Amino acid sequence: MNVIEVNNLSKTYGKNNVVKNVNLVVKKGEIYGFLGRNGAGKSTFINMITGIINPSAGSFTLLNEPNLQNVKRRIGVLPDYSTFYDSLTAIGHLKYFTGIHGRSISTAECKWVLQRVGLSEHANKRAGKFSFGMKKKLGIAQAIAHNPELIFLDEPTSGIDAESALMIQKLMLELKEAGKTIFMTSHNLNEIEKICTRLAIMRDGVIINEGTLDELRAHYLSAITVQIKHSPFSSKQNEVIPFLQSIGKEIITKDNKTTLTLDTEEKIPVIIRAMMNLKINVYRINVDEPSLEEIFLDHRNQGTVTKENTLSNTISKLKMSI
Structure with a gap:
């Protein structure tokens, strides 16, 4: 089931196109990460699909309902800014x-929600005395207190300490296990890598890439470092080394381990077959994968991930080859 469907959504301020013809689908039960530098258009995009600002063009549906007013009680939102009443x-x-969402909540329920975000000791403290991090936690509690089906979190762990960030990440995973869908932005790439099922990267108002982390890794792989542990091939070195030089580069062999750089993972099964033909046993293969930070900061390739270019498909080909 698709809980978010976005079609050619755009936002323009004068001559400035902040969000440009974005298309997006988020499925039920996902934690969907939305990445981009400051000014990329992430918050504007969230503000449009949560009804804070109106789009300039395009359309979207939430929870299969095209009328946002009909689903507002079923969604929770932590915007890029939160307004609190100092006296409350x-x-x-x-x-x-x-109450605004049409639900009554008991004091005991409030304390339970506040405990989940790390504010149980401050349940009766006025918001005017809260620090920035405490207000962020209160904003998250506010977004989930009415038990919404779909939750939007804009930078949920920004400005809070590391221990609290881990608590919020655990909470998001628990919400996912409970069947909730979460759409979140974050500058914490480690956080996105740990908890998100899929993610999109936005640059200058355009989604330049979208998919699972494995798919994005496969898309950005241009130089793969492979380490092979094998049986000795000293007697066949005159055959093995020229072959490896023909298929890769930066070849180093030491203590029955060979490291080399390839331009595609599809060459790995070719190496395995060649070694097997030479009666060289292959015990283990390690492939260095790019981190999410490397993917996010990569400006060289801004195309779209295709199904044929996924890491899972590459692994399937490898298994079939051996």
Whole structure:
């Protein structure tokens, strides 16, 4: 089931195209990560599909409902900014905002939600005395207190300490296990890598790449470092080394381990077959994969991931070859 469907969504301010013809689908139960530098258009995109600002063009549906007013009680939102009433306590905020969503919440329920975001000790403290990080946690509690099906979180762990960030990440995984769908932006690439099922990278208002992390890795692989552990081939070195030089580069052999650089993973089964034909046993193969940070910062290739260019397909070909 698709819970978010976006078709050619755009936002223009004067001559400035902030979001440009974005198409996107998010399925039920996903944690979908939305990456991009400051000014890429991420917050503008979230603000459009949550009804904070109006799009200039295009359309979207949430929870299979084209009328946003009909689903507002079924979604939760942590925007890129949160407004709090200084005189209200944390419990007071949750009761007030769940009331806006048409639901009554008990004090015990409020305390349970606040405990999940690490604010149990501050349940009766007024928001005016909260730090920036505490307000961020209160905003997350506010977004989930009415038990929404779809949750939008704009930089949920920005400005909070590492221990609290881990708590929020755990909470998001628990919400996913409970059947919730989460759409989140983050500058924390490690966080996205750990918890997101799929992600998109936005640059200058355009989604330049989208897919699972494995798919994005496969798309950006241009130089693969492969380490092969094998049986000794000293007697066949005159055959093995010229072959490896023909298929790769930067070849280093030491202690029954060979490291080399390839331009595609599809050459790995070719190496395995050649070694087997030479009666050289292959015990283990390690492939260095790019980190999400390397993918995010890569400006060389801005195409679209295709199904034929996924890491899973490459691995399938490797298994079939051996």
